[in-house]
Amino acid sequence: MTNVADFKWSKDMKLNKFTSSLGKIGFQSTEIMNASNTIVKMKTEGAKIFLSFTSNMVTSGLRGFFAQLIDLKIANIIITTVGGIEEDIMKAKGEDFPIGSFFSDDKALYERGHNRVGNLIIKNESYEKFEDMIDPMLEKLYAKKKRYTVSELLYELGLQLNDKNSILYQASKHNVPIFCPAITDGAFGFHLYSFSLKHKDFIVDVVGDFSRLLSASSYDEKKGLIALGGGVSKHHAILGTLINGGLDYAIYMTTANYTSGSMSGATTQEAKSWGKIKDDADAVTVIGDVSVFFPLAMCGALEELSERGVIEIKK
Amino acid sequence: MTNVADFKWSKDMKLNKFTSSLGKIGFQSTEIMNASNTIVKMKTEGAKIFLSFTSNMVTSGLRGFFAQLIDLKIANIIITTVGGIEEDIMKAKGEDFPIGSFFSDDKALYERGHNRVGNLIIKNESYEKFEDMIDPMLEKLYAKKKRYTVSELLYELGLQLNDKNSILYQASKHNVPIFCPAITDGAFGFHLYSFSLKHKDFIVDVVGDFSRLLSASSYDEKKGLIALGGGVSKHHAILGTLINGGLDYAIYMTTANYTSGSMSGATTQEAKSWGKIKDDADAVTVIGDVSVFFPLAMCGALEELSERGVIEIKK
Amino acid sequence: MTNVADFKWSKDMKLNKFTSSLGKIGFQSTEIMNASNTIVKMKTEGAKIFLSFTSNMVTSGLRGFFAQLIDLKIANIIITTVGGIEEDIMKAKGEDFPIGSFFSDDKALYERGHNRVGNLIIKNESYEKFEDMIDPMLEKLYAKKKRYTVSELLYELGLQLNDKNSILYQASKHNVPIFCPAITDGAFGFHLYSFSLKHKDFIVDVVGDFSRLLSASSYDEKKGLIALGGGVSKHHAILGTLINGGLDYAIYMTTANYTSGSMSGATTQEAKSWGKIKDDADAVTVIGDVSVFFPLAMCGALEELSERGVIEIKK
């Protein structure tokens, strides 16, 4: 049994020393370490790793980190919501997202065309540029064929980008599928609709992606999930692995509470009643803000994985 | 300015006396009253009312209440997630959902085929019965035509049900559209996929529903939203009204916090920076468990609306 | 096993019908019913009932309800924090507390002398009146004797009030002890300090109250706790019963989460590891805003208790 150890700061501390000290503080610090160790284990033992996240995390600076994780072959399957797709493309095309405040004068922001997402801002002009660029991108893929599943469509969009920090770019480069079941739930949905008015034979086939989700992992291989936040991205990742026998490793990281019976707040314990997570799986529920907790847990894991030679760092 | 008033119990209290006393307690009690008054106002002033909710609320006993609200012409447009569709159909076909405990032995539940959703249970056999019944239902509508938007498909399913407490039944009866942008994110997604393997020309058109969402309300008419919980259902309802000029009345009721910048925790204040909610709109953010807070706020409103003769009660 | 039942509104609903319907909705609704039933049980089986609450609840309209519960002999021992003592006295002397908004211009409030507590206001003039009245009240009790335990001191203050809605008034009338371990943590602390400068032999004996806390319940009698909110009031109530063998019935009602290991978020499960709550006790953790949840749970219990003739209602 491990005991609590007094945390002490020392000058010029290395991050991995910090994260390993965290593990002995207790409360959520310890859960972050448990998550970190589980990530190391799922990667080392060759699991197929699903990474799900919500759109607001792409609004944030985690976006480049997700792209890096695809490049490092940590994330093998991505599941997200459409806002994240839109913002990844905006950023790939050079749009900046200002940092503001949670306590703003929202009417003043409205007049400046500044749309608030917590303490971040998406400018109206970023949406306008997105609108301008998406139509020609869709035309290119329409020229190839008329019917796309969502993951095929996102693959084609990623091929048209050129930004190492882009999730779509890295996913297309590494053939990592991106699933986005509610593809119409955002500005992109509107643009798809407008596009389809001009091209009546253009079909976005959501049902077809179900087949690809099922074949993204198999019953026999080990499966791991890192679910950041809740909602449809978390649920869809779980669904995709449940049908193939359930998860061998799972990290649920969220601020949502179990008390309302929501998917967002559902714990790894609850998941075992469904067989979503196997009985003997390594499973950790971490409760806290992903913008802080995920970099900590993941950087701790990356240091360890690079030390073991499991991941390869490019110059 | 209203002052705090000491709450006192009296024997045989009527619900409307209770709810009006709540308003003068303070904290979330007062916000429940603000929500209640806003519902009365949006209905009285003839707004088109969007009601969004997450699947777990259909797992709960709120399901029959949602059906009642459609029947009472309070809810004019429904937005939800696919789990709720599945469970509404299961219940319409007579399946029971046991009440359990948040703190169960989840491995024991698994062995009994009891899937836990907070403190509620969905039995494996309910999923099996759903599987058995859904295929013939889809065959019936395939016989009519081959391409359906999601809301058309749900309309057809509702026509095949016969349960006054069913959301789909009441929605079809009253021509209330049900939008469900992530239609494949559940067991129903798997069944649609299996069905489409047998019927290659069967198309579920998600993009097509965008048109119907836009025309569900107009720029000129007043628009109100009651968003219960967060995620894609909340976001989609907002999206549908944003394009038509934003909301005149809004109630966001959720347990999610604003602190992580998520859609689930986004406040009515934040919404004003986007124009999702108009500057001068009646907008209330209520933080608490919907299973308790919504019946309170809504029953308070229904009493008032029936007193004013705005809603008609059937015998 | 109970099943979920569809909730339906009906005109002129009685509160007890409403609360019993809540129990079959699920999630926190069901926990409110569990709490209600546990209150009925602890009272019916003759337990000594501890009621603990935080100061903000006395700022709210729950204050008169707490006074009523003392009068109805539901609450036998009170534990709270000093802000609640101050505000109970202010209200007993006629001060009003306005209802404001969670999202105020706090600098403007400051300039108006309006101190915000969530969406409630305490006016500077209420503090000034408290300052004016407390000194003569202390003089009266100093004339009797020079050394008081905190509960004795509060008893004497209650005797000087004349307001049926006052917690102190009802407690003194019914000989219900009020424990307040951090008596100096508020404006009252400052006034006690000023008073003691003038009266060097005036002693507030906190240690002496420990004896009274221990004898407020005995090892052999059944003990119940209704802990509203967290912090020192919750902890002190538990401490007082732990030493006498632990609780037979417990309701923890709070918005605090278990995830940080705090007393405020500590669950009734955790309490069993300490023996704070007995193995086989009726124990319920309810997560939600007390301003809403407590009136619901308690009014449900009061209806039932009055029906069974366990409590007597005065005209």
Add this chain to the structure above:
Amino acid sequence: MTNVADFKWSKDMKLNKFTSSLGKIGFQSTEIMNASNTIVKMKTEGAKIFLSFTSNMVTSGLRGFFAQLIDLKIANIIITTVGGIEEDIMKAKGEDFPIGSFFSDDKALYERGHNRVGNLIIKNESYEKFEDMIDPMLEKLYAKKKRYTVSELLYELGLQLNDKNSILYQASKHNVPIFCPAITDGAFGFHLYSFSLKHKDFIVDVVGDFSRLLSASSYDEKKGLIALGGGVSKHHAILGTLINGGLDYAIYMTTANYTSGSMSGATTQEAKSWGKIKDDADAVTVIGDVSVFFPLAMCGALEELSERGVIEIKK
């Protein structure tokens, strides 16, 4: 205006690089950076710094960090609750606190004499050893004089310890007062009570500490507060500075929500309505688990302060 920057991991990352990258991610990451910068500012500008924390943080490994902060002259005044005092002494005497799980079999823990605090354990034998050692410690100080304010009493206890990681030891060494208004709210309260039965003239003077709290800072000097968690420790620190004109710098770090009007969840905004925090103060509300967030914010600040030569590091 700062923009969001893509976070990227690099091998052998230094902690200060990590923390400065966090600042550009958004959401609570950014607030951690704001907190860190505010700590640097309050220290650099010579403010008197109040540090308040709850007992569970002393259960955790933050205890040694708090001791270090006293030693580094970052924390000038300490306010806490009595459980933290008890556990600091236990640890100073060599007791270990095992790390367990949030989801334990609490009845089994009870039988083993393991008391759970979140995912940490305090053993019965640690309480027994505390009981054995505290009486002789009290005898020593009783031999000196008969009447102690709480902070004097804690000063004397600290002198009897010999552990660099002890909060009491460092506080006594550096003449940093520790305020603990609810001194009887724990096992120590029971021991004080037992001691006072043997020594009728022994007086713990809580009112007397009010004078020392007031003189711990002055109206003219700059005052800063780092409030970790909520409850009486947070409130007492605020009270102590409010009377001296309010805070110039404030960090509130907690998991509690503003929605219930509790002191624990009270924001730095709300504090401005009271004058608890000055209009133009640097004030940050950070929402998250202190066991993770505080080491991050504080280590970032310590690196910067040591680089600027403001703090001196001992070998």
